[in-house]
Amino acid sequence: MKSALAILNQNQIQNRKFTIWFVFAIFFFTIQNSFADSITERFPPPNNFKRVSYPNGSFATYLQNLPLKPQGSPVLLFDGRKKTNQVHVAVLDFPLLRDDLIQCADAVMKLRAEYFYSLKEYDKIQFKISNGMEVGFSRFTKGERVQVNGNKTKWKTGKFKKGTGRDVFEEYLRFIYSYAGTISLKSELKKKQIGELKPGDVWIEAGSPGHVVLIVDQVTGKDGQTLFLLAQSYMPSQEMHILKSDSQYSPWFEVPQNQSLKTPEWEFPAKEIYGFVK
Template identity: 70%
Template sequence: MKFGICFSILLLFCFPIVSESIQERFLPPNEYSRVFYPKESFSTYLQNFPLKPKGSPVFLYNGSKKQNQVHAAVLDFPLLNRDLIQCADAVMKLRAEYFYSQKEWEKIQFTISNGMPVPFSRFVKGDRVQVSGNKTKWKTSKFKKGTGREVFEEYLQFIYSYAGTISLKSELKKKQLRDLEPGDVWIEAGSPGHVVMVVDKAKSKEGKILFLLAQSYMPSQEMHILKNDTPHSPWFALPVGDHFQTPEWEFPTNAFYGFSP
């Protein structure tokens, strides 16, 4: 008997429990079917993003619990121990992590707040950005090169520090709600501004659309799936009217954007 218990414990260490993904945990409501996308697409990447165990609270970067627990699930989305990964940063991290997972290094690029485009490919070559007030320029020295995780994390931390909702919005393209796909966002630029991201989509035979939303917020906190006050929660319906209310922010309905392919 003791041998059996010990063997079971050993199996848990050797074969860790696989995390549920967004699409595994959240089945579409009756009369709706999930919309599927090409295997290597950003939409599929988001639908399959792993979640922390059911019932997990949202934690802040300093280890304390978020005061306003407005979530249905928490993404397995590690934070830094600094107040860096806020709403726009989390969206950019997901986008960058997707391209990194595909080894499409050349597609990882963001614009920082002064309008300077900063591609990951320059960090790969060993270049870094020198910041002086609002002025920036590239500099070359004996910086670490390559596409390894250490260089990638250094790149991301630079982006977190010098980009935000204003710079992110400048990179996005306006979209119509009827064309909503996972990876699209509602974004209001400002200081503060806010952004939420579509991470899954379902559709009825009549063409009605439901979707899941994820956000980070201020201060830096784990990214989470938002719940709402409708019978289909956490699934949202396309907003009607001029304003789209989410648990912690009201967006203009037309503040809807997507990334360029």
């Protein structure tokens, strides 16, 4: 049997190890958090501009406060490789699946869904899929799922998991990623005028392939000039990121004065700006 002294020494060693581990953990998370910030924290308005404020709880404010990965982070693809064309100034803290599913339109829908999920407004989480069917998260929470047969779909019941838990929500999103895209997303958006743009609006060109970029922040100058930040995912599935611009205010984009909006990897017709209806 071990002596009392031996047991005491062993306990002291264990306590010392725990203390060292605890101090290291605190230090690690302190350092990590010191590099973690949001869009509004990392990108102050340019000189003579002021950030546009929106109501607390709005989608615009949600986007303006999205967390970012540490400065200098590269954009990673779904399989962990670095994206070849690094055209960003910041990377959103935007977890990916290990499958090539979350591309441009999917990333926009994910953020929209995550916004309502954070508010527990589950009935507002719904998207159209490519055949026009409305697929709402609320039906997943009741244990329903969509049966797909070619271009035909219908709701079905069975021994599916119910509830609003993260696992059911992720299953719902995976379905949306698989059967929605730029064409279906554009069909449920409302056309907007350039002067109406705000965070949450998108430039979108529907097609196979198509592309979409999302306005995530906005500032205005004394003369009424508007600047905005754009975020995108792309093909293949990759972390969502804040784009560079050719503007003198880069990474802020200026409102296009001609027929197109040029981004690093896509050129959109300037008039193709849309917003969510709900």
